[in-house]
Amino acid sequence: MCSISSYATCSSTLLTSSSSSSCSFPCSSLKTTILTLPTTISNVSVSATPKHVWTRTPRSPVSHTNKLQRRTRTQQQQYEPSYLDRSVDMKELLTSIGQTHNVEQLYALMSPFNNRQLSIRFMVSILSREPDWQRSIAILDWMNEKARYSPSLSAYNVVLRNVLRAKQWHFAHGLFDEMRQKGLSPDRYTYSTLITCFSKQGLFDSSFFWLQQMERDKISGDLVLYSNLIEFARKLCDYSKAISIFNTLKASANIAPDLIAYNTMICVFGKAKLLREARLLLQEMREKGVSPNTASYSTLLAIYVDNQKFVEALSLFSEMNELKCPIDLTTCNIMIDVYGQLQMIKEADCFFWGMKKMGIEPNVVSYNTILRVYGEAELFGEAVHLFSLMQRKGIPQNVVTYNTMINIYGKSLEHEKATNLIQEMQSRGIQPNAITYSTIISIWEKAGKLDRAAMLFHKLRTSGVKIDEVLYQTMIVAYQKAGLVAHAKRLLNELKQQDNVSRETAITILAKAGKVDEAMWVFRQAFDAGEVKDISVFGCIIDIFSMDRKYAHVVEVFEKMREVGHFPDSNVIALVLNAFGKLRQFERADALYKQMYEEGCVFSDEVHFQMLGLYGERRDFKMVESLFEKLDSYPNINKKELHFVVAHIYERADRFNDASRIMSRMKSQSKKK
DNA sequence: CTAGGGTTAG
Numbered sequence: 001m002c003s004i005s006s007y008a009t010c011s012s013t014l015l016t017s018s019s020s021s022s023c024s025f026p027c028s029s030l031k032t033t034i035l036t037l038p039t040t041i042s043n044v045s046v047s048a049t050p051k052h053v054w055t056r057t058p059r060s061p062v063s064h065t066n067k068l069q070r071r072t073r074t075q076q077q078q079y080e081p082s083y084l085d086r087s088v089d090m091k092e093l094l095t096s097i098g099q100t101h102n103v104e105q106l107y108a109l110m111s112p113f114n115n116r117q118l119s120i121r122f123m124v125s126i127l128s129r130e131p132d133w134q135r136s137i138a139i140l141d142w143m144n145e146k147a148r149y150s151p152s153l154s155a156y157n158v159v160l161r162n163v164l165r166a167k168q169w170h171f172a173h174g175l176f177d178e179m180r181q182k183g184l185s186p187d188r189y190t191y192s193t194l195i196t197c198f199s200k201q202g203l204f205d206s207s208f209f210w211l212q213q214m215e216r217d218k219i220s221g222d223l224v225l226y227s228n229l230i231e232f233a234r235k236l237c238d239y240s241k242a243i244s245i246f247n248t249l250k251a252s253a254n255i256a257p258d259l260i261a262y263n264t265m266i267c268v269f270g271k272a273k274l275l276r277e278a279r280l281l282l283q284e285m286r287e288k289g290v291s292p293n294t295a296s297y298s299t300l301l302a303i304y305v306d307n308q309k310f311v312e313a314l315s316l317f318s319e320m321n322e323l324k325c326p327i328d329l330t331t332c333n334i335m336i337d338v339y340g341q342l343q344m345i346k347e348a349d350c351f352f353w354g355m356k357k358m359g360i361e362p363n364v365v366s367y368n369t370i371l372r373v374y375g376e377a378e379l380f381g382e383a384v385h386l387f388s389l390m391q392r393k394g395i396p397q398n399v400v401t402y403n404t405m406i407n408i409y410g411k412s413l414e415h416e417k418a419t420n421l422i423q424e425m426q427s428r429g430i431q432p433n434a435i436t437y438s439t440i441i442s443i444w445e446k447a448g449k450l451d452r453a454a455m456l457f458h459k460l461r462t463s464g465v466k467i468d469e470v471l472y473q474t475m476i477v478a479y480q481k482a483g484l485v486a487h488a489k490r491l492l493n494e495l496k497q498q499d500n501v502s503r504e505t506a507i508t509i510l511a512k513a514g515k516v517d518e519a520m521w522v523f524r525q526a527f528d529a530g531e532v533k534d535i536s537v538f539g540c541i542i543d544i545f546s547m548d549r550k551y552a553h554v555v556e557v558f559e560k561m562r563e564v565g566h567f568p569d570s571n572v573i574a575l576v577l578n579a580f581g582k583l584r585q586f587e588r589a590d591a592l593y594k595q596m597y598e599e600g601c602v603f604s605d606e607v608h609f610q611m612l613g614l615y616g617e618r619r620d621f622k623m624v625e626s627l628f629e630k631l632d633s634y635p636n637i638n639k640k641e642l643h644f645v646v647a648h649i650y651e652r653a654d655r656f657n658d659a660s661r662i663m664s665r666m667k668s669q670s671k672k673k
Numbered sequence: 674c675t676a677g678g679g680t681t682a683g
Contacts, residue, residue, distance in 0.1 A: 124674050154674045161675070189675045196676055224676045231677055263678040298679040305680090333680040368681040403682040438683045470683055 088118070094129055097139070106138050107146065114146040120155065123147075127158040133166035137175075153184045157193060164197035186217065192224050199232040204533070207232060223255050230264060237535050239272035240567035240601045247600030256288065263296050269602075270303030272569060275312075276636055277602060278303055294328050301334045305341065313338045327358070333365045340373030348373045368400045375408040383408045399425070403435050410443035418443050434467065438474040445478035453478055454487075461500065469505045473512070496522060503529075504537050511544045519544065520553065527560055535566045542575050551579035568596070570604040577607070581614045589614050590623075605638050609645045616649035621658070624649060628662075640666065 100106040123143060130136045136159045143151045151159075156179045163171045172194075179186060191214040198207035211229070221229070226249040233242035246265050249255055257265070262285045269278035278300060282292050297320045304313035317335060320327070332355050339348035352370045355362050367390055374383035387405050390397055402425040409418035422432055422440060437460060444453040457475045460467060472491070479488035492513055495506040503526035510519035523541055526532050538561040545553040558568065558576045568576060573596060580589035593611045596603070608631050615623040628646050631637055643666035650659035 121674085128674050152674095158674050187675095192675060200676095227677045258677090260677050265678095267678070293678095295679045300679090302679060328679090330680045335680095337680075363680095365681045372681070398681090400682045405682095407682070433682090435683045440683095442683075468683095474683070 088122070090122070090125060090129075094126065097126070097130060097135060098132075100135070103138050103141070106135065107142060110139075110142050110146065115148050118147065120149065120152045124152070124154050124158055127155055127162075131162070133159075133162040133168055133171070136162045137171065150182060153179070153187060154189070156184060157187075157189045160190065161193045161197070164193060167201065186213075186219075188214070188219050188222055188225055191217075191219060192228055195225070195232065196228045199228070199235055202235070204232070204236060221249075221255075223249070223258065223261065226255065227261050227264070230261070230268070234264065234268055234271075236533075236566075237271070238566050239268050240569050240596075240603075241565075242268045243272065243602050244567060244600045247602075251600070257290070259285075259290050259293060259296075262290055262292075263299055266296060266299045267303070270300070270306065272602075273307065274570075274602060274604060275303065275307060275309065280636060292325070294326055294331060297325055298328075298330045298334060301331065301338070305334060305337055308341075310338050310342045314342070327360075329355075329360050329363060329366070332358075332360055332362075333369055336366060336369045336373065340369070340376060343377070345373065345377045345379070364396050364398055364401065367395060368398075368404055371401065371404045371408070375404065375411060378411065380408060380412040397430070399430050399433055399436065402430060402432075403439055406436065406439050406443070410439065410446070413447075415443050415447040415449070434465075434471045437465075438471040441471075441474050441478055445481060450478060450482050450484075464500050467501050467505070469508045469512075472501060472505065472509055476509075476513070492518075503531050504534050507532075507537050508540050511540045514544070516544050516548050516550070523557070532560075533564070535561070535569075538566060539569065539572050542572055546575040546579065549582075551582045554579040555583070567599070567601060570607050573603060574607050574610050577610050577614060581617060586614060586618045586620075605641060608637070609642070612645055612649060616653060619653060621650075621653075621655070639669065643669075 096109055097106065100109055123139070127136050127139055130139065140151050140155060140159050143149070143155065156175060160172060160175050163175060176186070176190075176194075179190075191210055194210040195207050195214070198204070198210065211232075214225075226245060229245050230242045230249075233239070233245060242265070246257070246261075246268070249257060249261070262281060266278050266281050269275070269281060282296060282300065285292050285296070297316065301313050301316055304310065304316065313334075317331075317338070320331075332351065336348050336351050339345075339351060348370065352362065352366060355366065367386070371383050371386060374380070374386065383405070387401070389395075390401070402421055406418045406421050409415065409421065418440060422436065425432060425436075437456065441453045441456060444450070444456075453475065460471075472495070476488045476491050479485070479491065492510065492515060495501060495509060496518070503522055507519050507523050507526065510522060519541060523532065523537070532538070538557060541557050542554050542561075545551075545557065554575060558572065558579075561568070561572075573592070577589045577593065580586065580592070589611070593607075608627070612624055612627055612631075615621075615627065624646065628642070631642055632639065643662050647659040647662040647666075650656070650662065
């Protein structure tokens with residue numbers, strides 16, 4: 001099974017080119033992060049809370065256990081009863097602390113407790129309830145300087161959390177050092193806090209760094225840490241890795257996933273396109289005594305919508321109702337979408353307008369969704385009417401609302417009105433984004449106003465607005481549709497040296513435009529510079545090489561992908577297995593397939609069928625049979641298809657007896673049912 | 674004392 005370390009490094013026996021030392025995952029230390037972030041101690045503390053003057057006095061961390069203090073302690077223990085937490089009203093104390101504006105005031109407030117025994121638990125409670133990071137540091141300092149004991153590890157953990165939440169990386173680093181100097185070893189809470197906070201901020205390098213530190217300290221995970229790692233993998237869109245970690249979690253004896261972990265995994269399985277597994281998770285939850293809630297269902301509903309499985313969504317929704325699972329705003333919003341996508345406009349409309357009666361107040365998302373439904377159904381009058389109703393009634397609008405309306409005006413061929421909306425949104429303080437621009441560019445292109453589109457695009461390129469692949473592609477397509485192929489080509493060529501287009505974006509555009517060599521050129525450059533992090537870029541390149549039958553390149557990119565620690569999804573592993581087959585490297589295919597199984601990855605049926613096919617191609621029928629038996633024992637696999645696949649393999653190898661044996665076995669199995 | 678989930682636009 002997958003250890004935490006296999007999460008981080010690629011332990012593949014297949015990959016001859018990668019060793020752990022050559023792992024090029026950019027594991028910068030926290031220090032590097034500090035350097036790259038424009039936050040300095042002084043400007044943050046001033047700008048964030050100008051009226052407060054919190055400063056942290058520099059001091060040596062282990063200076064307070066001197067003889068004098070020890071003496072006072074024994075004296076006080078003799079003459080004074082130890083101070084009981086119960087006699088202090090925590091709320092009152094917190095309120096008073098909240099009114100202090102600097103260290104002096106805080107120390108003055110705490111002075112009655114100087115050299116007295118407030119329990120460490122009490123202080124940790126205080127610290128955890130003090131939301132202000134500066135104040136929590138000041139309390140920590142007070143404990144160090146005035147109280148009779150050193151703050152515990154948990155005290156430091158809590159303060160670290162507050163400091164990290166406030167994005168004070170400087171202080172976080174300092175606190176961590178201070179803990180170590182005081183002989184406190186960071187525990188799983190410490191590391192959980194660090195890993196989570198950084199991955200939450202999108203600072204995956206730092207998050208990864210702390211994960212490695214944790215492993216170095218040989219600290220084992222608990223549910224919190226595993227959940228964090230899953231969340232971490234999910235943010236990187238590495239769903240295979242998330243599944244692998246989930247299976248490790250389930251395999252460890254004393255950890256069981258809870259409701260939220262399950263809900264997260266429903267989402268992960270859905271994103272990995274493993275819909276059957278996502279659905280089965282609801283079942284598994286019930287068996288394990290974790291009742292699915294509204295979010296569990298909403299997650300699955302959203303997955304069905306993502307995969308265009310609207311009928312399944314409807315049936316799941318009725319199951320929800322039968323089981324009396326409550327419906328909330330999010331559920332409603334998804335269902336409006338479902339009805340809309342099924343062209344059930346009346347139902348969508350009724351659902352939207354009936355929400356209030358159900359006691360659910362529609363929000364921006366509800367309005368935006370129904371607007372889009374009207375637009376798709378070409379009910380332009382309804383859309384415009386509802387939009388003006390929103391404006392009249394002061395229902396909040398956002399950039400999505402405007403983008404939707406701009407799209408609708410585009411559909412109704414009122415491109416001037418669409419254009420005016422951009423001005424209107426800007427004047428109302430809602431900034432257009434890449435979606436706004438690509439929408440208006442294609443509207444202008446359709447209206448024959450290509451010059452206008454080109455001018456806008458040029459303005460965007462020179463003004464430093466971040467341009468994503470869809471926006472760039474929209475302009476290329478606009479040129480192509482207008483027959484200006486040379487312009488389209490020029491844009492593609494310029495991609496290699498664009499300042500405000502990331503190289504990851506450039507690779508994706510080039511690949512999708514079929515510019516295989518150019519895409520690879522940029523990819524190699526970007527990879528060597530450590531710029532390729534997005535898992536989808538690897539998938540995209542592997543896709544085009546596979547289509548181009550450049551199988552050695554497929555393997556090369558896959559190895560790089562593993563080097564940076566990504567796991568393959570079903571699509572990637574299928575293409576790589578195929579490439580190994582084409583290169584007649586069956587052992588490598590076999591090893592990869594087995595390794596991914598060991599890691600606890602779950603792939604679509606097609607991946608298993610592909611491996612069966614490879615064994616067949618090599619005429620290794622022993623392996624065909626053994627894998628077939630193994631797959632047949634899996635509960636979540638399409639048995640009928642499995643039998644067809646295996647029978648077909650035998651047919652192609654001219655082993656018709658075996659083929660018919662498999663087919664009759666299938667028939668007898670289905671009879672048993 | 675610590676963490677984490679679901680919905681909208683090109």
